[in-house]
Amino acid sequence: xxxxxxxxxxxxxxxxxxxxxxxxxxxxxxxxxxxxxxxxxxxxxxxxxxxxxxxxxxxxxxxxxxxxxxxxxxxxxxxxxxxxxxxxxxxxxxxxxxxxxxxxxxxxxxxxxxxxxxxxxxxxxxxxxxxxxxxxxxxxxxxxxxxxxxxxxxxxxxxxxxxxxxxxxxxxxxxxxxxxxxxxxxxxxxxxxxxxxxxxxxxxxxxxxxxxxxxxxxxxxxxxxxxxxxxxxxxxxxxxxxxxxxxxxxxxxxxxxxxx
Amino acid sequence: xxxxxxxxxxxxxxxxxxxxxxxxxxxxxxxxxxxxxxxxxxxxxxxxxxxxxxxxxxxxxxxxxxxxxxxxxxxxxxxxxxxxxxxxxxxxxxxxxxxxxxxxxxxxxxxxxxxxxxxxxxxxxxxxxxxxxxxxxxxxxxxxxxxxxxxxxxxxxxxxxxxxxxxxxxxxxxxxxxxxxxxxxxxxxxxxxxxxxxxxxxxxxxxxxxxxxxxxxxxxxxxxxxxxxxxxxxxxxxxxxxxxxxxxxxxxxxxxxxxxxxxxxxxxxxxxxxxxxxxxxxxxxxxxxxxxxxxxxxxxxxxxxxxxxxxxxxxxxxxxxxxxxxxxxxxxxxxxxxxxxxxxxxxxxxxxxxxxxxxxxxxxxxxxxxxxxxxxxxx
Numbered sequence: 001x002x003x004x005x006x007x008x009x010x011x012x013x014x015x016x017x018x019x020x021x022x023x024x025x026x027x028x029x030x031x032x033x034x035x036x037x038x039x040x041x042x043x044x045x046x047x048x049x050x051x052x053x054x055x056x057x058x059x060x061x062x063x064x065x066x067x068x069x070x071x072x073x074x075x076x077x078x079x080x081x082x083x084x085x086x087x088x089x090x091x092x093x094x095x096x097x098x099x100x101x102x103x104x105x106x107x108x109x110x111x112x113x114x115x116x117x118x119x120x121x122x123x124x125x126x127x128x129x130x131x132x133x134x135x136x137x138x139x140x141x142x143x144x145x146x147x148x149x150x151x152x153x154x155x156x157x158x159x160x161x162x163x164x165x166x167x168x169x170x171x172x173x174x175x176x177x178x179x180x181x182x183x184x185x186x187x188x189x190x191x192x193x194x195x196x197x198x199x200x201x202x203x204x205x206x207x208x209x210x211x212x213x214x215x216x217x218x219x220x221x222x223x224x225x226x227x228x229x230x231x232x233x234x235x236x237x238x239x240x241x242x243x244x245x246x247x248x249x250x251x252x253x254x255x256x257x258x259x260x
Numbered sequence: 261x262x263x264x265x266x267x268x269x270x271x272x273x274x275x276x277x278x279x280x281x282x283x284x285x286x287x288x289x290x291x292x293x294x295x296x297x298x299x300x301x302x303x304x305x306x307x308x309x310x311x312x313x314x315x316x317x318x319x320x321x322x323x324x325x326x327x328x329x330x331x332x333x334x335x336x337x338x339x340x341x342x343x344x345x346x347x348x349x350x351x352x353x354x355x356x357x358x359x360x361x362x363x364x365x366x367x368x369x370x371x372x373x374x375x376x377x378x379x380x381x382x383x384x385x386x387x388x389x390x391x392x393x394x395x396x397x398x399x400x401x402x403x404x405x406x407x408x409x410x411x412x413x414x415x416x417x418x419x420x421x422x423x424x425x426x427x428x429x430x431x432x433x434x435x436x437x438x439x440x441x442x443x444x445x446x447x448x449x450x451x452x453x454x455x456x457x458x459x460x461x462x463x464x465x466x467x468x469x470x471x472x473x474x475x476x477x478x479x480x481x482x483x484x485x486x487x488x489x490x491x492x493x494x495x496x497x498x499x500x501x502x503x504x505x506x507x508x509x510x511x512x513x514x515x516x517x518x519x520x521x522x523x524x525x526x527x528x529x530x531x532x533x534x535x536x537x538x539x540x541x542x543x544x545x546x547x548x549x550x551x552x553x554x555x556x557x558x559x560x561x562x563x564x565x566x567x568x569x570x571x572x573x574x575x576x577x578x579x580x581x582x583x584x585x586x587x588x589x590x591x592x593x594x595x596x597x598x599x600x601x602x603x604x605x606x607x608x609x610x611x612x613x614x615x616x617x618x619x620x621x622x623x624x625x626x627x628x629x630x631x632x633x634x635x636x637x638x639x
Binding site: 068071072075186187188189190192193194195196 | 266267268270271272274275278279307308309310312313317322323324328
């Protein structure tokens with residue numbers, strides 16, 4: 001099985017600070033990381049590799065420093081890394097990004113394309129589904145568990161706001177994964193030692209056949225009206241208990257907060 | 261001269277910090293409180309290759325170097341000194357001498373198992389009457405057919421209860437003094453070998469420190485490490501590497517105590533302001549920070565010289581001496597900055613203070629380090 005995982009380097013914060021005057025992100029002093037949902041996706045790919053011997057390619061579109069994130073993916077166990085880097089890709093919104101990545105995917109052989117659900121810097125959750133549309137492939141979004149029958153069928157648990165849905169889909173397909181699907185592995189020491197000696201392929205505009213007007217700023221119909229920082233939300237707590245006990249806990253919590 | 265970390269080192273630091281923070285730190289207080297060897301952490305470290313960092317891939321190692329190994333011990337010790345010393349004793353005191361002094365057969369037999377973490381390693385030099393005076397070895401090894409028969413005991417052996425293989429020094433010819441000491445690779449299943457009492461310690465309480473007992477212990481001749489009579493030399497060279505490891509541990513403890521202190525003095529308010537706003541706090545922390553950074557440079561230099569195969573015995577002694585004393589000073593002051601809270605087990609600084617003390621004692625006391633440094637200075 002051949003898997004391609006689309007990953008993105010993002011600032012390490014769920015609370016991105018915005019310049020109040022321009023509404024753009026202030027990236028200075030914020031370390032960059034692999035987007036958490038993408039890391040969850042890479043982990044699913046690596047688990048399939050462990051179990052079925054899959055070949056895992058990671059691909060990203062981004063500035064030169066995204067190379068470090070690709071090395072991290074190699075150190076975690078990816079087999080091949082592709083860095084799409086070209087001025088013609090710059091300034092892309094989700095549509096232009098998905099056009100470029102779909103263009104690269106057309107040049108690759110795969111059974112499964114994995115993306116993260118969404119990136120923590122933009123929170124759009126659009127690129128994965130758009131890639132599937134460009135490639136005319138079935139897609140399953142918000143994946144929190146995936147089982148493979150060893151042949152060509154995936155049985156997927158897809159997260160919904162109020163529960164989950166079990167879905168079956170055949171390869172080739174696109175899935176978008178939640179970081180909560182798993183606990184991504186650490187890089188191995190040997191993987192780290194070798195990461196910078198391995199090849200990261202740099203792909204430019206010339207490596208893909210996509211019309212220039214569909215890429216970068218030119219190919220981006222999105223106009224930003226207003227940017228804002230989303231409100232902080234406390235982490236919830238899950239109690240796995242019998243209904244009777246659950247009622248007591250709920251009543252207790254509501255009393256604690258003086259709601260009842 | 262370049263003081264920056266390489267991209268590889270930055271990536272490694274990113275991994276080991278995350279691992280320490282998420283996997284090691286949550287267990288640190290419990291491991292100390294219950295005097296429990298964190299076997300589950302060793303298994304996790306083994307999976308990532310942390311039990312064989314500086315050894316070549318052909319022997320099952322991660323193909324890294326001593327710089328990465330030192331950084332690993334530092335970052336692990338920053339949150340849990342017990343975990344730091346488990347890796348340090350295993351790597352520096354057992355796998356290293358086999359790699360550096362073992363023959364090909366010994367390397368092929370032991371290194372893959374040690375590097376994969378399937379086996380844990382330990383080192384036996386200290387005896388009840390041979391501490392700083394390591395030459396006063398009383399454990400005897402007598403040749404008998406294809407074997408050596410060992411009799412005697414070793415004390416204060418880190419990892420002892422959980423180790424599978426031990427580098428053990430024993431006297432093969434008493435008339436030769438230190439040249440009559442030889443090194444042996446002893447497996448825990450060898451007949452006549454047993455583990456004695458477990459020490460109840462002040463700090464690093466999760467590391468299983470025990471006595472090793474040899475009662476007509478049968479060690480095959482194939483397990484002589486290096487040549488007959490080279491044991492003392494092997495022990496001293498091994499301790500050069502070990503001291504670099506313990507210096508890294510002490511550095512980590514000092515940094516961990518600084519991290520906790522910085523967090524605390526920003527939050528704790530007295531007389532209407534955070535105690536970090538008082539110049540007394542600021543000046544003391546500034547002095548400590550400068551010392552920690554100086555320690556870090558000494559430790560990195562020792563590791564760098566070992567990697568470059570340059571003589572590093574004095575560098576290692578300097579790094580360990582200064583690291584250990586800085587760790588002790590930093591942790592003692594960290595408790596003071598925390599006041600009454602720091603004296604309780606609600607906060608990690610009292611544990612760090614107890615852990616720091618051993619770094620001034622084991623693998624050569626601070627006095628021994630001064631002897632090594634002065635010896636080179638005045639030769």
